[in-house]
Amino acid sequence: MAMIPVELAGRSYQVLVGHGLLDDTATHARKFLRKARVPVVADANAWAAHGERLAKSLATEGFEIAPYLVEPGEGSKSWDSLARLVDWLLEEGVERGDHVLALGGGVVGDLTGFACAILKRGCGFVQLPTTLLAQVDSSVGGKTAINTAAGKNLVGAFHQPSLVLADLDTLATLPARELRAGYAEVLKYGVLGDVDFFEWLEGQGAAVVGLESKPLERAVADSVAAKARIVAEDERETTGTRALLNLGHTFGHALEAETGFSDRLLHGEGVALGMVLAARYSARRDLTADGAAERVARAVVAAGLPAEVSALGLTCDGKALVAHMLHDKKMDAGTLPFILLRNIGEAFVAKDVALDDVAEFLDGQLSIA
Numbered sequence: 185m186a187m188i189p190v191e192l193a194g195r196s197y198q199v200l201v202g203h204g205l206l207d208d209t210a211t212h213a214r215k216f217l218r219k220a221r222v223p224v225v226a227d228a229n230a231w232a233a234h235g236e237r238l239a240k241s242l243a244t245e246g247f248e249i250a251p252y253l254v255e256p257g258e259g260s261k262s263w264d265s266l267a268r269l270v271d272w273l274l275e276e277g278v279e280r281g282d283h284v285l286a287l288g289g290g291v292v293g294d295l296t297g298f299a300c301a302i303l304k305r306g307c308g309f310v311q312l313p314t315t316l317l318a319q320v321d322s323s324v325g326g327k328t329a330i331n332t333a334a335g336k337n338l339v340g341a342f343h344q345p346s347l348v349l350a351d352l353d354t355l356a357t358l359p360a361r362e363l364r365a366g367y368a369e370v371l372k373y374g375v376l377g378d379v380d381f382f383e384w385l386e387g388q389g390a391a392v393v394g395l396e397s398k399p400l401e402r403a404v405a406d407s408v409a410a411k412a413r414i415v416a417e418d419e420r421e422t423t424g425t426r427a428l429l430n431l432g433h434t435f436g437h438a439l440e441a442e443t444g445f446s447d448r449l450l451h452g453e454g455v456a457l458g459m460v461l462a463a464r465y466s467a468r469r470d471l472t473a474d475g476a477a478e479r480v481a482r483a484v485v486a487a488g489l490p491a492e493v494s495a496l497g498l499t500c501d502g503k504a505l506v507a508h509m510l511h512d513k514k515m516d517a518g519t520l521p522f523i524l525l526r527n528i529g530e531a532f533v534a535k536d537v538a539l540d541d542v543a544e545f546l547d548g549q550l551s552i553a
């Protein structure tokens with residue numbers, strides 16, 4: 185098992201990565217649970233596959249679960265779901281000093297985290313991530329949010345969990361497409377800041393997605409450690425360091441919006457496409473070393489992820505995608521910073537990108553057969 189600290193003044197916490205952790209939830213989370221009845225917000229699929237193990241673990245320490253099931257899918261990161269969940273937490277009598285457990289992927293983690301951020305001005309929560317994406321990314325770092333009609337994650341809060349238990353065994357029941365989507369965020373850590381990790385993934389990516397124990401544990405633990413370092417340095421994305429974690433997301437979120445936040449394009453797939461677009465756009469501006477962009481694209485394709493936006497069958501043009509980008513939270517006094525590459529492992533924040541140039545670049549990418 186790996187234990188990775190997220191060091192933040194006054195609210196540091198541990199991320200535990202390993203096998204069988206869900207069976208020991210009661211042991212690890214005990215100090216956060218003050219009442220016999222424990223509210224658990226769970227993705228319905230994660231609950232069906234792993235709820236019993238969680239209930240059994242809590243029962244060994246005398247806890248009883250109050251389950252609240254969330255409908256799977258991005259649609260649950262909505263005002264309606266948030267309102268229903270907050271009402272339920274209030275009915276359950278959750279107090280500020282209590283902790284809520286969130287079992288599931290990034291959708292349940294983001295929704296529950298946000299509900300806990302605003303419930304009575306903030307109660308505690310523990311993340312029990314059950315997707316690869318949630319284990320390597322969304323359960324760590326305290327970004328919580330819902331989507332609105334205008335775009336992705338537009339209403340939310342920074343609210344850190346008190347503990348994260350990433351049980352690798354839960355990934356055994358995850359559909360292959362979801363595993364691949366989560367892998368995009370793993371690859372992201374290599375592309376943005378660690379060429380050695382990227383190279384290791386070029387060799388071991390298939391083993392990671394194939395859930396081979398050792399490579400999987402290393403990939404998850406190294407990803408979490410990379411994220412923990414960045415979050416500790418720039419928790420609220422104010423200095424530019426944390427913005428690097430947004431590599432691929434400016435393009436990716438626009439594609440997610442254009443496809444209606446639906447199963448047509450999963451978040452991780454949008455990130456994979458977005459990373460390739462960011463790399464190619466960097467090449468267009470002569471910023472990157474020769475061949476770097478296509479090397480990123482090859483790593484994406486090798487993992488069974490989409491690398492060509494033209495294959496999505498979108499009918500919009502580049503301008504329409506750029507219009508979605510105007511809602512990006514990185515927007516600053518009318519300028520949209522982009523995360524671009526000098527090389528693999530060397531991402532940086534570019535503040536001099538002209539949006540009509542991006543639209544023109546995207547027109548070309550949309551029509552590549």
Ligand SMILES: NC(=O)c1ccc[n+]([C@@H]2O[C@H](COP(=O)([O-])OP(=O)(O)OC[C@H]3O[C@@H](n4cnc5c(N)ncnc54)[C@H](O)[C@@H]3O)[C@@H](O)[C@H]2O)c1
Pocket residue numbers: 227228229230233234256257258261288289290291292294314315316317318321322323324325326327328337354355356357358359362365366451452
């Ligand atoms: N807060 C952050 O820092 C952050 C980081 C990255 C992504 N995100 C957000 O995370 C969301 C995507 O998360 P995700 O990829 O985990 O998707 P998800 O939460 O929708 O889960 C993916 C699918 O897997 C199912 N599932 C979950 N665990 C399972 C299991 N163990 N076995 C079988 N099925 C299981 C779910 O029901 C769902 O159908 C997006 O909304 C994205 O914006 C947030």
Ligand SMILES: O=C(O)C(=O)C[C@@H](O)[C@H](O)[C@H](O)COP(=O)(O)O
Pocket residue numbers: 321325327336337369426427429430433513
């Ligand atoms: O933690 C971060 O910071 C990230 O940017 C991680 C991303 O993978 C994640 O998708 C995040 O929710 C995107 O942030 P947003 O601020 O663009 O909504």
Ligand SMILES: [Zn+2]
Pocket residue numbers: 321369433451455
């Ligand atoms: Zn992401």
